Amino acid sequence: MNERQLQILRELGESGSVTATAEALLMTPSAISQQLRLLQRSIPVPLTARDGRRLVLTDAGQALARAAIEVETAMAAARHAIDEFVDQPDAGVSVAAFHSAASAFFPLLLLGQAGPGRPRLSLADEDVAQDHFPGLTRDYDLVLAHRLDQAPPWPDTVTADTLLREPLDVALPAGHPLTAKRRLTPRDVADQPWITVHDGFPLMATIDAIASAANRRLDIVHRINEFSVVAEAVAAGGGLALMPRWTTRPHPALVLRPLSGVHTRRHIDVLHRPERAARRAVRTVLTELHRAAATIQRRDGSALPA
Numbered sequence: 001m002n003e004r005q006l007q008i009l010r011e012l013g014e015s016g017s018v019t020a021t022a023e024a025l026l027m028t029p030s031a032i033s034q035q036l037r038l039l040q041r042s043i044p045v046p047l048t049a050r051d052g053r054r055l056v057l058t059d060a061g062q063a064l065a066r067a068a069i070e071v072e073t074a075m076a077a078a079r080h081a082i083d084e085f086v087d088q089p090d091a092g093v094s095v096a097a098f099h100s101a102a103s104a105f106f107p108l109l110l111l112g113q114a115g116p117g118r119p120r121l122s123l124a125d126e127d128v129a130q131d132h133f134p135g136l137t138r139d140y141d142l143v144l145a146h147r148l149d150q151a152p153p154w155p156d157t158v159t160a161d162t163l164l165r166e167p168l169d170v171a172l173p174a175g176h177p178l179t180a181k182r183r184l185t186p187r188d189v190a191d192q193p194w195i196t197v198h199d200g201f202p203l204m205a206t207i208d209a210i211a212s213a214a215n216r217r218l219d220i221v222h223r224i225n226e227f228s229v230v231a232e233a234v235a236a237g238g239g240l241a242l243m244p245r246w247t248t249r250p251h252p253a254l255v256l257r258p259l260s261g262v263h264t265r266r267h268i269d270v271l272h273r274p275e276r277a278a279r280r281a282v283r284t285v286l287t288e289l290h291r292a293a294a295t296i297q298r299r300d301g302s303a304l305p306a
Contacts, residue, residue, distance in 0.1 A: 003075055005039040006068035008032055009047065013057040013065045091281040094122040096136055097144035100227045101268055104247035105144060105163075108292035109285070119281035127225055129200035133271060134158045141282050142289070143271040148202050149263045154271060161286065163293040164246065164268040168206060169256035171234045171243040179255045186261050190214030193239035195222040195230055202266060203242055209262040246296050268293070 011021045012032075022029045040047055047061035057065055085091070097105060102125045113119055126136055126143070133145035137158050144163070147154070154160045170184050178188060190210065197203045211218045221239050224230050227248045230241045235253035243256060244266065258264070270289055276282050 001039050001042050003071060005035050006064070006071055008035050009039060009057070009061060010065045010068040010072075012036070012048070012055065013062060016054045016056060018055060086278055087280050089117050089280055089284065090120060091279060092122055093119045093142065093279075093281050093285045094124070094140045095142045095144070095285065096124045096126040096140040098127050098146060099125055099225070100244055100247045101144040101146065103228075103249070104296050105289065105292050108295060109288055112288045112291065113285065119285050121285070130202045131200075137271055137273045137276075141272060141276045141279075142285060144268060144289075145271050146202050146266050146268050148205050149265045149267065151202065151205065151267075154269065157273075158271045159274050159277065160269045160271050161290070162267050162269050163289055164297060166247060166266050166268055167245045167258065168203065168242045168264040168266060169245050170259050171231065171241045172255050172257065173235055173237055174253050174255055176255070178257065181257065184257045184259050186210045186213035186259070189240055189259070190216050190218060192219070193221045194218050195224055195233050195239045195241040196220050197225050198223050201225065206242060206262060206264055210259070213261050246299075 008021060008025065008027075011024050012018070015021050015024060018029045018032050018036075021027075022032045025032070036048065043060070043064070045060045046058050047064060048055050049058050050056075095106075095109065102123070106123050109121060109123070113121055124140065126133075126140075128136065130145070130147055130151070133143055134155055134157060136143045136145075145154070145160075149165070170178075170189055172179055178184060178192075181188065186209075194207065196207050207218060207220070219239075222233060224233060227243060230243065231248065231251040231254055233239070234241050234243075235251060242259075242264070243254075245256065247268070270286065272282070272286075277286065
């Protein structure tokens with residue numbers, strides 16, 4: 001038995017005819033009869049009987065019809081609970097982000113969502129390889145992920161909105177001879193020591209592209225994923241590095257220069273499972289993420305040409 005069949009049985013008990021039941025429930029009489037037959041198959045005693053031209057409920061049918069009222073009441077309460085959950089403005093929303101995005105976006109999110117009636121944020125940092133980001137949507141409502149311009153799109157199992165298309169610049173220590181150039185080429189930087197991320201992370205594809213364009217293998221001396229640590233290593237003379245232009249904090253001992261000849265831009269996308277966006281609180285945080293992205297680009301995006 002199912003909820004619809006119980007609803008039909010209840011309506012039949014009140015109206016006394018298949019035709020009247022069909023009219024009340026906006027169904028055809030044949031569809032009503034079919035559902036009654038299916039319901040009867042699951043019940044070991046008769047539910048209806050003929051009383052002249054009327055179809056009436058037996059004692060068993062009346063008992064089941066009374067139970068149908070309780071079922072409809074419970075289902076209405078369940079639907080109401082879901083509606084309240086979906087529409088609750090101050091519900092909890094979990095957000096994960098890789099480190100540089102977390103550093104740039106999380107403070108703006110916290111400021112933007114402060115106060116009563118706003119979503120309750122639960123923030124986490126997740127520094128994972130590129131192909132692991134979609135899997136994080138099982139555990140978080142929203143996931144900030146990054147991929148390079150030329151990388152394949154995210155799988156269609158997740159919804160992806162682009163927040164930023166962020167240039168990647170070459171970071172040099174202040175006073176380095178290459179700071180005299182306004183724009184660098186792969187040949188300019190190929191003979192320098194390099195600080196890069198670990199294998200499997202998006203920026204490695206750009207490092208490989210630089211080596212390919214310069215027709216030589218780069219001298220990778222350090223592997224560091226956290227850009228704040230990378231900045232300190234570059235400033236101390238540990239090598240050159242690729243640094244995001246907008247989502248890392250400016251360092252007084254670093255100079256950033258754009259790189260020509262290779263794709264040097266990454267997408268910062270927010271990933272989520274489609275059903276998560278049914279919740280009002282999640283949609284509110286999505287809107288705030290786009291607002292934060294615009295703030296980040298306005299605040300830091302004018303220092304260098306794209």
